[in-house]
Amino acid sequence: MYDFKPDPALDAPERYRQLCGAAEALTTDEPDAVANMANVAALLWEFVPDLNWAGFYRIGASKSGGEELILGPFVGRPACIRIPLGAGVCGAAAESGETQLVEDVHAFPGHIACDAASRSELVVPVVREGRVVAVIDLDSPEPARFTREDAAGLERLAGILADRI
Ligand code: SME
Secondary structure (H helix, E strand, O other): OOOOOOOOOOOHHHHHHHHHHHHHHHHOOOOOHHHHHHHHHHHHHHHOOOOOEEEEEEEEEOOOOOEEEEEEEEEEOOOOOEEEOOOHHHHHHHHHOOOEEEOOHHHOOOOOOOOOOOOEEEEEEEEEOOEEEEEEEEEEOOOOOOOHHHHHHHHHHHHHHOOOO
16 A cells, blocks of 8 residues: 655655655556556645646647647546647646646636636646646636745656656
8 A cells, every 4th residue: 555645744855855756666666657647636636735636648640640738647627638739837847848837727828627626736747758748727816825935846757767767
């Protein structure tokens, strides 16, 4: 049995240090991408307070022959399955290769509302050999929930997962 319950009193850097350690331990030597994303989505849900959605979108083939984001393992309400590159917060992260820290999703042009409760969002690309292969997406019902510390923690996590998902 794994027991990765964080202490609620942890500050953000220590919280992400422990989260990354748990993700490293759970995914090392495991080649199955879905299993690794499923466990990391569960860890995000345990370690990051005030979320209503935590999970993955991976780059995959679109029905018209190009590429788009396709829903991966997550915790939260059922979500949009396919997101075109460049669309919404996730599509912006995937297209630009840059972290998107959005304090107010209602002010983000093209934001895709999968859960009407979402007010702020953090999306970090996962880059393998110079190409975005997935994004990690966190949503919160609280406005301006995410900080640069959250972004830095998720970027470290993305680095750990780059060749494991
Ligand atoms: N809000 C995202 C869509 C994904 S859901 O939040 C799970 C976006 O604008 O890309």
